Amino acid sequence: ETNSTLKAVEAQFGLTEVLWNVDSQDWNNASTAQIVQAASTLQNGGVILMHDGYQTTINAVPQIAANLASRGLCAGMISPSTGRAVAPTDTPPGTTNPTTTTTPQPGGGSCTATYRTSQQWGDRFNGEVTIRAGATAITSWTATVTTTSPQRISATWSGTPNWDSSGNVMTMKPNGNGNLAAGASTTFGFTVMANGQWAAPTVSCRTP
Template identity: 50%
Template sequence: MPPARSRPTSLYAALAAAALTVTASAVALTVATPPVAAAACNGYVALTYDDGPNTGTTNSLLNALRQAGARATFFNMGQRVQQNAALVRAQQQAGHWIGNHSWSHPHMTQLSTAQMTSEISQTQQAIQQATGTAPKLFRPPYGETNATLRSVQAQFGLTEVLWSVDSQDWNGASTAQIVQAANSLTDGGVILMHDGYQSTINAVSQIVTNLANRNLCPGMISPTTGRAVAPDGTNPPTNPPTNPPTNPPTNPPTNPPTNPPTNPPTQGPGGCSATVSLNSWNGGFVATVRVTAGSSGTNGWSVGMTLPSGATVTNAWNANRSGSSGAVTFTNVSYNGRIAAGQSTEFGFQGTGSGTGMSPTCTAS
């Protein structure tokens, strides 16, 4: 267990509630005491909420978390993100983390590889369009996963996140039962809850209070380990797993469909290089492109490539795209243009036809 340290300053400390009472003769100012007293953080847990955003409950849940001084991870559905982009931005602006929970909440393991890819890629795009940032975490609906799904997740740079505690709110658990379930959380643990139940919203304050009484603090989920860590990501648990993600299944695929780059890196005139890896199936492919900065680093980059005859790009993530067939150009988005010398970033795109033989050329600025 990491050494005790002062509880990190809450995002909401500067927003401590102030109530103004206006009367005919005077204005009285009352500053509310933060609901959870400062405590030593001897460990971190992740509060997670699935299936949002929802017009009827998301704002209430955000208010409850704000009042408790807690941050959480929201695993959002792509369809609902598209319909309620303002609520996703509200989650982000309140300091919470946002993960991918598929587009339509299907049984992912019953889908084809192409269908899995579509569920994930559409949600990545919807969340990026709403917030400016693509998720790094993916929670499969129903917790159902397999080797094929994990390989598709890897194409998008996603870490699979399941849970160590199930609140059973989806199964009709009462507020008291949800609070009791949270009491079994330990350092690094993740609790499954949902955006959509009043009983879950009502449990927030008591969950956070009980955690503080045990010197546990709400934290973020590490995209490296899939476990809860400090909100700044700098304090991993004492014994992080050696084979993330930490949740079952415990047998990762030994031969994922992502192939090592078959084309050598090409050095562009601006000082960067690019390699491409393919995950192909009959009639389509997903390409992952790694952009590596040269000795002077980059402030921006552009990758051009010529698609094979008959191939068409249908969507892209972590990059802007110009063109869909023949000569196609990808340029950085706002958050991944600056790359330190020798460091890398990745973007991807999905296409129809065959992607075999593509050779990217990178230009940096």
């Protein structure tokens, strides 16, 4: 159930409300055939309400999958930005993003930054960034981590952070000595309060 008050609270906390367009009626003693029939009305981006506690629903799943496939559709995932169903990807939001290589410094040396999500809970996730020196040793590094609003970084470790005025761009420098031998690496981490947005941060690294 929802109403304007609930929607206002959702907006305040940057949450996306996800409802369904098709009710399978499995909670109302619908048969497997009736659940399959309800699912056959799904369109691209649609969401169906089903419950895994009913054997009739479990029995309906293979038939529903076959029907979707015959219409060029598939089971998907909820987009954190729109709240609508989208096709699944090999890299779900909040898991990984590509390595970024920076321009070498005048004195030689470069670094790369690689991000991964190490842990995830219902309201937040932990990110880890690996900084790796290139073919030449470096004496220091600066990493940039950019989150997607309304995300906020609530904690950091193994580095010295600073934020820009938006609060979404964090620069991280090493604690103490930032020397890295050629090919050597170090890591730092942080906690992101998702606030309904599960996109992975983007990261880059530069050598001052």
